Amino acid sequence: MITLYDYELSGNCYKLRLQMSFLGIDYKTVPVDFYPGREHKSEWFLKLNPLGQLPVIEDEGLILRDAQAILVYLASKYDPSGTWYPRDNPALLGEISQWLAFADGITSTASAARLHDALFYDFDIDAARAGAHRLFRILDEHLWFGEQQGRNWICSASHPTIADIACFPYIILSEEGGVPRQDYPAIRRWCDRVKRIKGFTVMSGVFPAGPGKIAA
């Protein structure tokens, strides 16, 4: 069984919990006391990941770090529908990688702002928030034009991909870092759509959506 080295409040760990829930994969977790225990910098954890970062998974002897990398691995191995990471569609894979990198940008801005506000990290909070807003403007515009063209998800496919999973957690948690999403209505609607994917699961600070309207 897959082991997830997990911290409940981590958005990066939540990406994997979300994906495994979407895919219906069984897994067990090993809680890592990120705050205040700093267990991710402990000797035993640095052996798993010398970068001292969560999340890490262990699957049949393979140890893998980095949320985005693990999303790629899990989707490639465990998604029989092949839609979350369509290996035979180069254009789409390119798009997905592009937005996985974008998700890293969200982590270094929106997530940093949240670490500053919630867990007292010594970051430049103004720069972190301004960076998050810059990215949110880009994503809101991208999603708005997507809606206008009948596209619901971040990449140009008729179904969600791991790019949606990678971007979702630190966007939905952005208010905890003082980054409101009021100016990004298309992002807010996309968040509703992500929450309505079958198998969606919540974490602290993330609320479920109600059922969508069934077309008459």
Place this chain on the structure above:
Amino acid sequence: MLEEARSRWHPIAAAHDLPFRHVFHGQLLGREFAVWRADDGYVNIWENRCLHRGVRLSIGINDGRELKCQYHGWRYSNRTAGCTYIPAHPADAPARTITNRTFPAVERYGLVWSSEEPRGEVPEIAGLAEGKLLALRGIAVNAPADKVVERLRAYRFQPNGAIDGEGADILVEAAQDFAVALRSRASSAETQGVFFVQPVDSNRSVIRGVLDQEAEGAARIAILRHHNERLSKLRDEVERDVANAPAPAPLEPVYERVSAELAEMPEVTTHGRKAALRVSVARKWQAADGIAGFELRPIKGILPTFQPGAHIDVHMPNGEIRQYSITNGPGETDSFTIGVKLERDSKGGSKCMHETVREGDVLAISEPRNNFPLRRDAIKTLFVAGGIGITPLLAMAQALKNQELAHELHYFAQGEEHLAFADRLKHLGDALKPHLGLSPDATGAELRQLLAGYRNGMHLYICGPGPMLEAARKIAAEQGWPDSAVHFEYFKNTNKIDDSSSFEVALARSCVTLQVPAGKTIMQVMRESGIDVPSSCEQGACGTCVATLIEGEPDHQDVYLNDAERKAGTKIMTCVSRAKSARLVLDI
């Protein structure tokens, strides 16, 4: 300028910002809004805070009929913004007065308009014809509205027909405090664009542009991108302009205090049942054999909030007053639908409704009152309806259906043609279990079967003719249902009222002691002394006039209280019940 702006209409969202089952987070002049479209299309613009703990309703759940707060699950109704359910008080109907503040909403030019204190109507814009417009992507700008308007006067764009060209002539057709109308011309192509600037806060705005021509397919996207690109550039320029100036302080919205009408005790009045609302009969139809359906619409304004199980008093042209349950589902707040069965021995109530009242007639009705509240914390809810007893239970079943809570509606009727409100019943799907044409004995057998298997956490609601209701209560008790899980509502009290006793009633709060002689009710004596008590049916069936009993032995003659409540001896219906002891002390 911003003070004056409060009395104007401003766009606060694009129509496409409000898909079904979504809550848009809006703001105007510092005041935040939760904006949501109900499944019936109605756009609600509300103060963005739950009346309970102040949590933003924009993170709540729009279920198509009601908005549910994420924090403690308070539910607010479409249109009225009245609270319909408080999960922490499952056995109580929330007071009608718990109502969030609403703001006017008008959809026009592909935009949603609102205002804090509007004077006049939404402005008519010359050249913008409804239905042939193209609403652009709203551009949020971190700058004051006047600075944005200033820049917009010099905004340059290509007309729709020459979107790939350059250097179109721009004519400023009109420029106001919060809008600029521009006309772009390039050879034969011409497009008018109206750019409204929504003053979000002292230092934040949204540009909401509308073009006077629609376009299709790729051309449409090209036009939208053209403006998005140029308006984004304009945004960056304005933001650079204001970056070095100190930002004005954010506007402080004034939160409305609870109105005096709601905060203070009402004046003492001596008259009895009130009918504060005027409605017109928008539709009258045969809802089933012998049952007339009436759709009652307000003459002006909107109807008050109702909860499932609530009833209204209908004051009829012949002077009679009758109670009818509201059959509406949650959030259906544009009209009240009631069902009236023609009683063979009608004393003038149902006969008048069937024979005299017609479509277009005006009726006086009371505010909805709910003495038959629905719990929504049951593991499963059973409804048992007999005949016209369907009406309150239909409202309840629709509420549970909407929240996807487990329930069954057992509907006993003489035949298919007696099943009322077929359209609403159809919506309930498999939860509806009709039982047709059964004899009293067969009904009893059926009830025994469906009431078997009581588990802790189940609740039963019964409404129907007296004998059936008695039988159902008796069978439920035999099958192990506790009184606290069995809820019922009688149409009327068929007990013969014995009003021969005389006794003393002390009203503890009012510091008044009254003598109730034979032939008069406690309620009558209180009213004669200027003490107002709410009432509805005045025959011991509806529960409106319930009073808390502090001392004395009551002589219950109503059909509202259940056996456990009777034994507890802490409640009394002042319209029919009396005293066995020489004195009663009431908490009035």
